[in-house]
Amino acid sequence: MATCQVPxxxxxxxxxxxxxxQIAEAAxxxxxxxxxxxxxxxxxxxxxxxxxxxxxxxxxxxxxxGPVQAVFQGLLRxxxxxxxxxxxxxxxxxxxxxxxxxxxxxxxxxxxxNEIAELIATRVGRRPDDFDIRVLSAAAQDVWYSVLFxxxxxxxxxxxxxxxxxxxxxxxxxxx
Numbered sequence: 001m002a003t004c005q006v007p008x009x010x011x012x013x014x015x016x017x018x019x020x021x022q023i024a025e026a027a028x029x030x031x032x033x034x035x036x037x038x039x040x041x042x043x044x045x046x047x048x049x050x051x052x053x054x055x056x057x058x059x060x061x062x063x064x065x066g067p068v069q070a071v072f073q074g075l076l077r078x079x080x081x082x083x084x085x086x087x088x089x090x091x092x093x094x095x096x097x098x099x100x101x102x103x104x105x106x107x108x109x110x111x112x113x114n115e116i117a118e119l120i121a122t123r124v125g126r127r128p129d130d131f132d133i134r135v136l137s138a139a140a141q142d143v144w145y146s147v148l149f150x151x152x153x154x155x156x157x158x159x160x161x162x163x164x165x166x167x168x169x170x171x172x173x174x175x176x
Contacts, residue, residue, distance in 0.1 A: 055115065057073075067136070067171070068143075068170045069167040070123060071120065072167040093152050096152065109141060120140075148163075
């Protein structure tokens with residue numbers, strides 16, 4: 001299902017004003033087809049999320065990176081597969097500006113934290129339910145979101161160096 005015109009439709013009209021029928025029409029499908037791919041209008045916004053690609057890209061990061069740096073590098077690589085930077089920036093800004101989307105983003109955060117815990121645990125040879133792994137995973141997720149939100153709101157921020165600097169800071173224990 002093509003959704004290339006959907007972002008411009010949302011930008012032109014706004015999230016609330018854009019209907020499922022308009023999205024289906026822009027994608028050249030029937031509304032019933034839309035609902036086969038997306039249970040709700042919110043799900044269109046989250047299609048192709050970088051987090052969904054994390055496991056695959058994480059396997060290909062260099063073994064010498066620390067666990068948080070490896071997760072961030074995996075997420076950055078996954079973002080490169082899913083959309084151009086401007087598209088990702090618009091998606092993040094939309095999620096921050098629409099309460100329903102912000103709620104979905106943070107609801108999905110539990111799944112992301114669990115996936116990060118699995119990846120870090122595998123990398124360091126511990127269990128994903130280990131307390132220290134869970135704490136580090138939660139911190140990594142929150143630092144990731146913090147930098148991502150800052151980047152979305154400030155186009156002068158260069159995403160990859162900012163993310164890797166944040167990952168390095170976290171792995172060092174967040175010294176000031």
